[in-house]
Amino acid sequence: MTTTETRPVDNGVNVEALLGAREALTQAPEAATFQWRASCEWQNGTHSRNTVEGFFGLGEEQHHRTTSSFEVDHPEVFASEDHGPTPVEYVLVGLAGCLTAGVAAVAQHREIQLHKVSATIEGAMDVRGILGMDSDVRNGFSGITVTYDIDADASRADIEALVAQSQKRSAVYDVITNPTEVRVVVR
């Protein structure tokens, strides 16, 4: 008698812990209230330095393992010094990272082994909006396309279903496709 060894699917996502968290939050829904934060220090011109470190969740202050600092600027074609990506490119990074984390988590849950997941994200924009040239042109993206290239032990239909489920549970996809209230105050 021979044994067929099946290597367990491992995409590096701890699905058991996530299901456990879900169970725990059912008992204590107030622990599900999170607050994510960034702080911003203007440098000069359109250049700012932004820091991400602490957040609130599970009823207490939390900290990332390290403090992250991000330069945001406008490019030279906008007469700026290009000290870093533009604000809208940071939004695309967030969208890509969110959907991709979701693909990995859903694949783990569905026991699909991933080998490679890459994506290109393209956001179209008519800059006459931000330049205030035409009030019919919006400031933001006219549309965003995310194109995935996925190598996994699964059919094309299953891979498409993975991506669709990731969209359904993505925080950033929701933020971009639906309106969110933003309150801006001066201290």
Add this chain to the structure above:
Amino acid sequence: MTTTETRPVDNGVNVEALLGAREALTQAPEAATFQWRASCEWQNGTHSRNTVEGFFGLGEEQHHRTTSSFEVDHPEVFASEDHGPTPVEYVLVGLAGCLTAGVAAVAQHREIQLHKVSATIEGAMDVRGILGMDSDVRNGFSGITVTYDIDADASRADIEALVAQSQKRSAVYDVITNPTEVRVVVR
């Protein structure tokens, strides 16, 4: 006779160039079509590495002065390895950078000298949404608050007007407060 020397307002924003760009784009509106991009490579678990380098605008391929690379991950409280900020924190960084660049540009245009501009950005979220626990809870932020601390040679009313005008022309503020179509495809 004494001369009163007035130091010209300098926030590091080249308003003349921006007004020139506006004039040029009036003549050639097709040059206003931009495409912003990011690319994403899944690493392991919820961790991805994201790159920003090229974009399209003014009718041709453009490049940032340097390539930027960003780690995106989930935190340890979500049973992840916290290799970098969460996707939603990148969105907050984009919002902060966008509004702050706008404050500087509008201040320059209105000849208001800025001395210090800092902001804290807080995004509230009930994580029962992304965990799929309650379909009435959205995945994204329930709301975002941006709090500015601004030291400038201007009245409080003028400072508040600066911030309001920055919101009015902000790309990321528009992306977050209004819906944008996102198409996700598998190659």
